[in-house]
Amino acid sequence: MTTTTLSSRSEQARTDQRLKITEIFTSIQGESDLSGWPTVFVRLTGCPLRCSWCDTPYSFHGGDWMQIDDIVDQARSARVRHVCVTGGEPLAQKRCLNLLTALCDAGFVVSLETSGALSVAEVDPRVVKVLDLKAPGSGEVGRNDWGNLDHLQAHDQIKLVLADRVDFDWALRQVEAHRLDRWQVLFSPVWGQLEPRQLAEWIVEARAHVRLQLQMHKYLWGEAQGR
Numbered sequence: 001m002t003t004t005t006l007s008s009r010s011e012q013a014r015t016d017q018r019l020k021i022t023e024i025f026t027s028i029q030g031e032s033d034l035s036g037w038p039t040v041f042v043r044l045t046g047c048p049l050r051c052s053w054c055d056t057p058y059s060f061h062g063g064d065w066m067q068i069d070d071i072v073d074q075a076r077s078a079r080v081r082h083v084c085v086t087g088g089e090p091l092a093q094k095r096c097l098n099l100l101t102a103l104c105d106a107g108f109v110v111s112l113e114t115s116g117a118l119s120v121a122e123v124d125p126r127v128v129k130v131l132d133l134k135a136p137g138s139g140e141v142g143r144n145d146w147g148n149l150d151h152l153q154a155h156d157q158i159k160l161v162l163a164d165r166v167d168f169d170w171a172l173r174q175v176e177a178h179r180l181d182r183w184q185v186l187f188s189p190v191w192g193q194l195e196p197r198q199l200a201e202w203i204v205e206a207r208a209h210v211r212l213q214l215q216m217h218k219y220l221w222g223e224a225q226g227r
Contacts, residue, residue, distance in 0.1 A: 137163030
């Protein structure tokens, strides 16, 4: 085997460990059962969905290629225990699975924010999966892959972002039909569209076995990118 061939294969191996990254930053986790913890956020570029209320459309395009080892090193430099891999839709990049495993191997508490439209079957079992199921108001309700429920563990969570009463009633039906309360279920209002107090009142009136979730980071910093 020639030196040129070996060099070519080595370069290919490095390329195979790259991901396109929109941003990496340290902030307070504002969502999920891990809210409140200082957390490194690794936001991957790209998403096949176009939710009507998406608050990170800047992650759909652009970004920079980074080696997985370099991403892990940057997370280590933040000196916090928690890492959240998000997007966009992080699982749209297949090597996201390698990143999740590498972060777990490095000793981090790792969470994954995913739309539920792509399979989570091969996600490292140490990862806390936050499955963001899409209600009708998102415009992407048809993209929910209900087969993902078969791959959730006790520590995983289900989030539903709700725009109005139609979304709320739909979400209650899904909780019952799919027995979603086998996991922690988080109901979250669309920022600037559904008043949190209104959603809280609906939850109490329905005696729903769900948890109200507000986006803590937005109350702290508004909609600033990198927060």
